[in-house]
């Protein structure tokens with residue numbers, strides 16, 4: 353029997369990304385966990401720990417497969433999470449302006465008390481952003497609820513001439529890796545009609 357797929361996320365983007373590969377979760381559950389980084393925690397360790405914590409907080413019942421993810425922006429060893437307010441969003445954008453950063457997404461598949469995690473890293477370059485452009489960008493409000501204060505699928509695309517890695521991972525769920533993990537658990541996308 354095909355297991356029930358639970359998407360452990362409140363992010364509308366993760367649901368849309370799954371739909372893009374023909375997968376509709378049977379149920380949505382959202383984990384409310386403390387996402388504060390530990391002192392001196394490396395970004396890769398952080399994103400993996402948070403995705404695992406989301407899965408542990410929700411848990412999966414027998415016959416269920418639970419998918420959780422976490423996305424964060426890493427500037428060197430610095431973690432840029434979701435900004436608290438507009439001022440913090442401005443600070444993050446100024447830090448990334450004219451530089452490369454990494455976007456890390458950890459995905460976790462939890463089943464029968466066992467968790468498997470995978471980490472996907474994508475490099476993103478932002479061109480230098482002028483002060484007036486930044487003001488206009490902050491007005492749009494796209495920064496809210498987004499790691500690093502931007503959405504590559506939104507207005508910030510105007511600042512991003514280059515990425516290396518997985519676009520869907522930057523948006524919140526690396527689709528090739530997610531599809532492979534789900535397939536190993538017996539969950540496949542719908543057949544595309546010819």
Ligand SMILES: Cc1cn([C@H]2C[C@H](O)[C@@H](COP(=O)(O)OP(=O)(O)OP(=O)(O)O)O2)c(=O)[nH]c1=O
Nearest residue numbers: 361362363422423498499502503504522523524
């Ligand atoms: C960098 C970047 C992040 N994001 C989003 C993806 C995630 O929703 C969010 C990072 O926060 P997350 O903590 O990964 O996810 P979430 O709180 O939105 O949802 P949940 O924990 O319930 O799964 O930033 C974009 O949409 N586009 C981008 O380009």
